[in-house]
Amino acid sequence: MLEAGELAPDFALPDQEGRLHRLSDYRGRWVVLYFYPKDDTPGCTKEACGFRDEKGRLEELGAVVLGVSADDVESHKRFAEKYRLNFPLLSDPAKEAIRAYGAWGKKTLYGKEYEGVLRQTFLIDPEGRVAKIWRKVSPEGHAEEVAQALEALRGKGA
Template identity: 45%
Template sequence: MTKLKAGDKAPDFTGINQDEKEIKLTDFAGKKLILYFYPKDNTPGCTAESCNLNDNYNQWLEKGFEVVGVSPDSVASHQKFREKFGLKFNLIADTEKEILQAYGAWGEKSMYGRKYMGVIRTTFVIDENGVIQEVFEKVKTKDHTNQIFKSLNI
């Protein structure tokens, strides 16, 4: 599988959000999108990352961005996670890992010498034309908004 990079066309996707509504990349045509992939609802790093993006959600909107999170968790898990932390943006339940694989965010990981398949925490900044502007593979979960702002000079 080839690795996506800045300048590549973002792979089209269709997924189901926390409210069982369909979300597609084409829904964001003409808008900028922060598409972030995270391993699991209610875990420390994923909660920190999601809350950091949520705490700055109004700034994202002011700068013309929408935010969408994707993980392999279920719709029910996303509903609870979103309610618990007051998240204002959509979370896609990619239980079949199709979107994760299309974006290269599913792959081999290693912990304590053990190899396993899992979510590779990655964020994609996608422009109004569906082109990837930036890819973050080393996500600062507690300061992700500033990390993105600095990189994009906004």
């Protein structure tokens, strides 16, 4: 399992416009890499809209936001347009990055156990190392929580 301080696994995934993004493209910047189960579902929408609304603050702190799910590019495009999402949503249908970050595992819904994408967030520092991990994310207020952690790590917290 990936731990804080380790080098974050690189990836090459397309966004909702079909543009390829590699983690290595973002060296020198902070990266908020968040994994979410499914486009246009209540919790995922709440989380995505939170990151949309906090994007300016996160950018001021030198960070870029990247969302990742197993949905395809077309699904991401519809989701991004519907909620005016202002950051890349990366498509990982083969679940390569999802598995590399340990964001795939057992989940329970209505008493039934199944495997799926786990809602997790990784804050990656400008050198490409994992600075902080949220393994159990509550969508409500999560983007603000990430921004506060980034402020603290950068020494700009109150």
